[in-house]
Amino acid sequence: MARKKSKVTIDRNRCKGCELCVHACPKGVLAMSEEINEKGYFFAQVKNQDDCTACRFCAMVCPDVAIEIAVEEAGVSQE
């Protein structure tokens, strides 16, 4: 089955730079930034959007609920 296009959005100012999402991602989609956000943390950002499978692991482990995930319509189950 062809992979659906997905979009991961990270609210950079909500991020506290714990890096849990970066390590939870099985595809290495996320990486830490070299800039800092409003709070003074290095925030997580999307590096390779194309590799994303919309597994939601990053959003699940994010303690600050800073991650939103969208996919192209049709056939994606919502738990």
Add this chain to the structure above:
Amino acid sequence: MKTIFKRPEALAETPTHYCPGCTHGVAHRLIAEVLDELGLRERTVGIVPVGCSVLAFNYFNFDCQEASHGRAPAVATGIKRGRPDLIVFTYQGDGDLASIGMAEIVHAANRGEKFTAVFINNAVYGMTGGQMAPTTMPGQVTTTCPAGRDVEQVGYPIRMCELLASLRTPGFVERVAVHQPKYIIKAKRALKKAFQYQADNRCFSFVECLSTCPTNWGLTPLKAVQWVDETMIPYYPVKNFKSPETEGEGDAD
């Protein structure tokens, strides 16, 4: 594009004061998602404790009541008995529930009060600066046991689920973890069951969440996650201990 993951409605927009990597945020999100999915948000009252989550009322979009240290189950009992139509849950840490609040939780469970208790076990007193809690692991270094927890002197960590599951009164008791995706999915399922039992007016429900405290453990958030896997889960098995369906199976008397 269709959004498949976003902030649940029951979770307020307010950024939390928790340290980076603290899994309190994950537990908050799971509770909020479950209440949204079960459609219970409008009639929910959360009882927030003393501890790191003392300000949890700022982070939920439903009514909350602050309780004295350890007394959340007593407050929940009062609210639930006065207004049985409400959905009442307590949210307590290990210093709150397993130490000063031990009597309240055990008796609430024994009376079979029909509220839900969410217990966050991170093996340390968080807010007060990382002192030894009843759930601190053997050999774990904290500010009040700098040489590591000595089991000869202070005994072994208390396993709350096992303790409450030994009570005869029917109830739902499950231990989950909120540090990794595979455990988080199961944790959500357990919380959903717990709230469903309450909504059906079935029984007391208790969900223990193994959690991290990177700051007081002196570890990075990632190492803290590994520490839960290596140290806590072998001692605190993640499983269901009791549910009203299986009631009576183990009772010989």
